[in-house]
Amino acid sequence: MTEPTTNPMPKPIDVIPHRDPFLFVDEVTSFADGVIKGVWRLTGEEPFFAGHFPGRPTLPGVLMCEAIAQLGAVAILSDEQFAGTIPLFGGIDKARFRRQVVPGDTLVLEAELGRMSARAGKATGRAHVDGEVAVELGLLFVMAPA
Numbered sequence: 001m002t003e004p005t006t007n008p009m010p011k012p013i014d015v016i017p018h019r020d021p022f023l024f025v026d027e028v029t030s031f032a033d034g035v036i037k038g039v040w041r042l043t044g045e046e047p048f049f050a051g052h053f054p055g056r057p058t059l060p061g062v063l064m065c066e067a068i069a070q071l072g073a074v075a076i077l078s079d080e081q082f083a084g085t086i087p088l089f090g091g092i093d094k095a096r097f098r099r100q101v102v103p104g105d106t107l108v109l110e111a112e113l114g115r116m117s118a119r120a121g122k123a124t125g126r127a128h129v130d131g132e133v134a135v136e137l138g139l140l141f142v143m144a145p146a
Helices: 061-077
Strands: 027-032 035-041 085-097 106-116 120-129 132-145
Touching: 027 061, 035 061, 061 085, 061 106, 061 120, 061 132, 106 132
Parallel strands: none
Antiparallel strands: 027 035, 035 106, 085 132, 106 120, 120 132
């Protein structure tokens, strides 16, 4: 898999089709050897916090999974061999939520690409807040025409 080797890092909005309010990766911080890292800064202004949960805003676990998948999609779609495709969720394996994430937290994301073919691929991912694991999981991507 070809990876960018020059700065700046790929901008998620330039690589994946996600847009506000469903773009959850603010920036890519590193990308080398099949491992991509990035961040999602939670301001508290995100609309889901109002209802999840009133009086105790908490980032939904499924959105942490989505943020890691979006980061993985940046890595995949940075490779020219996947031009004209979009990686879709094929599965989530062994997701474990270890820490509550709240407004004001910065979620540090990491995805490590595993086996990839023209039709599908695997990755593992994790997210941290202040050095504490918030979630870890395995991902299966299915490549679809864009």
